[in-house]
Amino acid sequence: xxxxxxxxxxxxxxxxxxxxxxxxxxxxxxxxxxxxxxxxxxxxxxxxxxxxxxxxxxxxxxxxxxxxxxxxxxxxxxxxxxxxxxxxxxxxxxxxxxxxxxxxxxxxxxxxxxxxxxxxxxxxxxxxxxxxxxxxxxxxxxxxxxxxxxxxxxxxxxxxxxxxxxxxxxxxxxxxxxxxxxxxxxxxxxxxxxxxxxxxxxxxxxxxxxxxxxxxxxxxxxxxxxxxxxxxxxxxxxxxxxxxxxxxxxxxxxx
Numbered sequence: 001x002x003x004x005x006x007x008x009x010x011x012x013x014x015x016x017x018x019x020x021x022x023x024x025x026x027x028x029x030x031x032x033x034x035x036x037x038x039x040x041x042x043x044x045x046x047x048x049x050x051x052x053x054x055x056x057x058x059x060x061x062x063x064x065x066x067x068x069x070x071x072x073x074x075x076x077x078x079x080x081x082x083x084x085x086x087x088x089x090x091x092x093x094x095x096x097x098x099x100x101x102x103x104x105x106x107x108x109x110x111x112x113x114x115x116x117x118x119x120x121x122x123x124x125x126x127x128x129x130x131x132x133x134x135x136x137x138x139x140x141x142x143x144x145x146x147x148x149x150x151x152x153x154x155x156x157x158x159x160x161x162x163x164x165x166x167x168x169x170x171x172x173x174x175x176x177x178x179x180x181x182x183x184x185x186x187x188x189x190x191x192x193x194x195x196x197x198x199x200x201x202x203x204x205x206x207x208x209x210x211x212x213x214x215x216x217x218x219x220x221x222x223x224x225x226x227x228x229x230x231x232x233x234x235x236x237x238x239x240x241x242x243x244x245x246x247x248x249x250x251x252x253x254x255x
Contacts (some may be wrong), residue, residue: 188231
């Protein structure tokens with residue numbers, strides 16, 4: 001169950017605000033400065049406290065010249081997937097999903113690819129061959145999406161490839177949280193084949209102790225009317241709905 005020990009998950013960055021004691025302290029410093037410039041006080045007995053590097057402004061006494069509590073950085077997520085992650089057919093789901101969750105997102109998507117299918121485009125690769133690009137982002141979260149492109153592959157081989165990928169991601173990014181987003185069932189792809197693929201990926205995720213988000217069981221983008229640019233890829237309306245459904249599912253998982 002190596003998916004159960006993630007790094008502490010930072011929350012969305014909030015604007016820093018002064019607390020009442022800090023405002024009172026700043027007011028005292030300001031009044032002292034005004035009195036000094038008016039000749040109403042004596043010169044200080046020693047040099048001013050050092051400020052931040054490169055600054056001539058004295059630091060507020062009792063501080064280091066920087067906020068006492070730095071705001072947390074926005075979490076970084078990598079979406080690893082197929083043409084849906086690329087956004088073929090519309091604007092895609094990556095940017096909108098990240099915005100809804102307050103994440104900084106990177107897309108590692110290649111059209112036509114899957115766990116086992118490298119596509120017919122020269123230079124494109126299966127998900128596992130893109131591990132270096134995922135690791136380079138040093139993500140807090142990795143979402144592996146798809147893929148109906150593996151329809152036609154033996155489900156047990158897809159399951160084995162998925163298990164290898166999840167293990168490799170964990171070995172390379174032991175503190176990151178991994179989430180598996182299963183395939184959708186678009187109108188021009190055999191629903192029975194998608195279901196078999198879904199079962200294989202759900203089993204691989206379960207064996208690895210990873211959360212599995214199941215668009216097939218959730219009925220995402222069904223009925224498909226008005227939600228697809230073609231028989232496979234969502235249009236803008238479809239991607240918007242996909243983004244909302246994914247963000248809601250991730251929220252339920254605690255993100």
